[in-house]
Amino acid sequence: MDSADLNVLRSVLQWHRAGQRVVLYSVVETWGTAPRAPGAMLALREDGMVIGSVSGGCVEDDLIARLRDGRLALDGPPVQLITYGVTREEAARFGLPCGGTLRLTEERIDDGSWVEQLLTHCEAHEIVARELNLTTGEVLLQPASKADVLTFDGQTLRAIYGPRWRLLLIGAGQLSRYVAEMARLLDFEVLICDPRSEFVYGWEEQHGRFVSGMPDEAVLNIQTDERTAIVALTHDPRLDDMALLTALDSRAFYVGALGSRVNSQKRRENLAQLGLSQPAIDRLHGPIGLHIGSHNPAEIALSLMAEIVAVKNGVELKQKKVLQERV
Structure with missing residues (x-):
């Protein structure tokens, strides 16, 4: 709904x-x-x-x-x-x-x-x-x-x-502001978690609701369900991986993390060392977004939201599948 x-x-x-x-x-x-x-x-x-x-x-x-x-x-x-x-x-x-x-x-x-x-x-x-x-x-x-x-x-x-679709953003940096704005236009309820107080300034105009606590606590506190997407955008594994450990074992329909192909592979290896199961790790979207040649925060946000909407609507991500097979 x-x-x-x-x-x-x-x-x-x-x-x-x-x-x-x-x-x-x-x-x-x-x-x-x-x-x-x-x-x-x-x-x-x-x-x-x-x-x-x-x-x-x-x-x-x-x-x-x-x-x-x-x-x-x-x-x-x-x-x-x-x-x-x-x-x-x-x-x-x-x-x-x-x-x-x-x-x-x-x-x-x-x-x-x-x-x-x-x-x-x-x-x-x-x-x-x-x-x-x-x-x-x-x-x-x-x-x-x-x-x-x-x-x-x-x-x-x-x-x-049913309830509205939700998007929990881990990190309140510049990219998150673009993602939040696009998500609102797509009728997502936007939630933000960032324990770093330095990044809070200006968010009162973004129409997103902050969730207190550390990222893993936020994933639990919002009662993540199958109408929730979670994206880690801090580029800090101490924060992103905390959220991912909990999010990938939740019912969230989409879990993604910002990073290059190399960094995404390293993240998967790190999650495995931390005890996360392989089926859970396989749910991770990383690099995030559809390939549109994005170079700036607005374009990255557009590619990310396009991928989230595609997954929400049950569309097979053929483009990413082909790219992964070429690697």
């Missing part, structure tokens, strides 16, 4: 608590090419205020128009289905790509307790499934895993919600 989805749910809860009537729209099915994937959400307040997105804009305009011209009854059924783009003409009218069709649930929020509970789970870095019964409007929350996906059988919508 990204921050846009969380903001939709936070607004739903805020509006409901203020006594305003709210309708929540969720994309449940798409055919052909659609602007938003299943799971995308939009909340519509009784005065026409919206947050979120389910298309490129035209569907949103029609949802607001339905409220204003009375097609949307705020005291009607708790849940119903709406479909856009059945015909070629309608697809063109609503800005859907050729052949695109979009199906939404239109859900009246009468009880905000499930929204509050779901947000609490996400903030605790837990993955949760929300089951919506389209006949009764009843919502049931259940634990879920990262392997679960959205399902819809025409009667029950089971949508998966």
Whole structure:
């Protein structure tokens, strides 16, 4: 779940608590090419205020128009289905790509307790499934895993919600500032650990949260999970290797360390001498980043974030595999 989805749910809860009537729209099915994937959400307040997105804009305009011209009854059924783009003409009218069709649930929020509970789970870095019964409007929350996906059988919508992706940076130097800025633009929650007080200056403007303690303690304290990436950027093995020893045995989906090929190999040998298992060492990304001929901190940050996003999205790093085979 990204921050846009969380903001939709936070607004739903805020509006409901203020006594305003709210309708929540969720994309449940798409055919052909659609602007938003299943799971995308939009909340519509009784005065026409919206947050979120389910298309490129035209569907949103029609949802607001339905409220204003009375097609949307705020005291009607708790849940119903709406479909856009059945015909070629309608697809063109609503800005859907050729052949695109979009199906939404239109859900009246009468009880905000499930929204509050779901947000609490996400903030605790837990993955949760929300089951919506389209006949009764009843919502049931259940634990879920990262392997679960959205399902819809025409009667029950089971949508998966989880915490934002996180990036823990070991080191608060210049490179980390570039990485943090790019990571925020990619909707990662940015965490920084650096016990060296000399590097803290200026970070109050970087929108990253500092984690106190030594690097290995930080990896444990944030409760590293499969939605966390950890990158060691201090170039000081006394700090970087402390973090790596703990991070490589954690559930982090990406663990990397700054350094040349020679230094990365030396680091692997050092980690082995410190007792780390070979399977754990094999998880280490080093040198970090995709090869783009980077020469300065901004370019290195770009290559690093490209690699992290590729791993997050399950893309095979063929380029690095070829380069490794040539060595």
